[in-house]
Amino acid sequence: MRVVLVAGTTETAEVPGISAAGADPELMRHTPGADLDIVAHGELVLAPVVPVSPSGCPTPAVVTRAARELLGFDAVCVDAGIAGRTGAPALAVGDAPGADVRERAAVPGAEETYERARELGAALPDDRLVIGETIPGGTTTALGVLRALGEEPSVSSSLPENPLELKREVVAEGLDESGLAPGDAAGDPVRAVAAVGDPVLAAVAGLTAGAVESGTRVTLAGGTQLAAAAALVRHAGVDAPLTLATTSFVAADDSAEIAGLADSLDVELVVTDPEFEAVDHPAMDAYVAGEAKEGVGMGGALSLVEESSASMVELRERIVDVYDRLLAGRDHPALSGSTTEASNAAESGR
């Protein structure tokens, strides 16, 4: 089993108010590289800043890293076209960030990225892949792809009040600019991604198609973005069993309607609740408040904890460790009362 994190960028994230995967649009471009650093190394290596939402909630990479430290699973990073820097080794399947979906072509290299990822998915030696994503703005492109394919159009958000109306407007403009009506790209996943998707969707869909075709079991680890990838795989004619592992926070989000979407795509849905309400900690409070929900493979990481002999209590303790280590000594309003412990962790080089 191996966790695969697919990282990329879309200029769609720069639409004001559309994403919270970073404190502001300038910092958001560093989010994918930082997420890879955190999952691969447990700290920043070449990325400049720990991603936090505008209100200070740290990236779900903290949860995935905590699960990785607890369970010891391998993680491999796939670069579908990131803009910022990372110290995480990666397999490249794409060279360029995606354009704003309102451009005529959102992902000019969609076909090449899909094919390179598909070949990689078929070649990786693992019996099971758990595939997650990190791409700010990705729920809007997911909405775009679902609409282009003619599938259920609800999507989740990293923002407390889902700016669904804004996403719908952006997607409608993108489809229009690409000369597509909803459903026009049914059966043609590469066309859907090229017109209104993002490079990560091309890569996740390709990896998944290649993996299942070679007999590898795939768990898509995430919310609506991974559901959109599942839709792309289905529209590529792949009818092998697929699992979507997401968080209880996505499942509880009415606007996402993830269960209905999974059902319509014949995808098994696994929902895991990390019971964050049991503690009061800045790494977890935002999820309980409905502000943060999913990302960076978090839903899959939680399901791996659930499958293991480890407990959610241990996971939450490890989340606190990772959080303290990442934010130790940084000027961050959410950090309080744990300076000594955090300094020790940093000095131990972990």
Add this chain to the structure above:
Amino acid sequence: MRVVLVAGTTETAEVPGISAAGADPELMRHTPGADLDIVAHGELVLAPVVPVSPSGCPTPAVVTRAARELLGFDAVCVDAGIAGRTGAPALAVGDAPGADVRERAAVPGAEETYERARELGAALPDDRLVIGETIPGGTTTALGVLRALGEEPSVSSSLPENPLELKREVVAEGLDESGLAPGDAAGDPVRAVAAVGDPVLAAVAGLTAGAVESGTRVTLAGGTQLAAAAALVRHAGVDAPLTLATTSFVAADDSAEIAGLADSLDVELVVTDPEFEAVDHPAMDAYVAGEAKEGVGMGGALSLVEESSASMVELRERIVDVYDRLLAGRDHPALSGSTTEASNAAESGR
């Protein structure tokens, strides 16, 4: 502790008779990517062929992979400009293969590669790095760099009869073409690499300089190529302690005079003997015969086994496992008498 494998290519390898890191020059371009696949995954993923010498000796990546499976250490791949494909995630510090050293500029991007690697070496969170290389033709470029720096000019070879005269001629021509006399690049490592080195030397030297400057202990894992990297680091003005961990096969090679070279560079030499003469197996016989000696971090991997509680008996058993898995079912003259075991290993997906 982390093992770092730096992979790259130099067109110097295409000089007829200069390298045995591949069955022929066309196959040799796939050697670095295949070595990374083998160390990262224990099998080929995207590389097309297992590297063997013209006489059928498999790549020392087999030994490093075996040590990794035995000890469980992390390995990270650094791409300094490989030509072939690999399924191993990598950190890129260079974009282009090196030219033939007889060209005016052997590594036009030497400075950028050195600086990117140096930044990476300083940023990696490990307390110790064990750095190896895979680049066919690399002993000739090592000779070039040592001569440009004015250091001891003997070098080892992956060929049974070291074509030292040929290497000296090629290097002399390279220095001449670059307008350098021996010693002219003393104190200027980037100039030495740019004129007559290869991208891997730039990357290993940069990684090492950055790592030791940030307090990370560095073991250079290899023979004369890694000694040349040590020379570059010394000529960059870095006088921190350095260790060179090589095999008993390099140490026994008179033409390499590795002990004298290490001594003149104030580098601690660690020599490890895997006692391959204790067994009769095609993965190990060529070393005993003096045909194969080192590469892909083998000397460092052996020293890690020596430092651990594992035994060389266990390592040799694991080498047979890895060899059988890699060459199972392939039409390879060296494979005999282990078909069933090898098939089982392949089927188990390991």
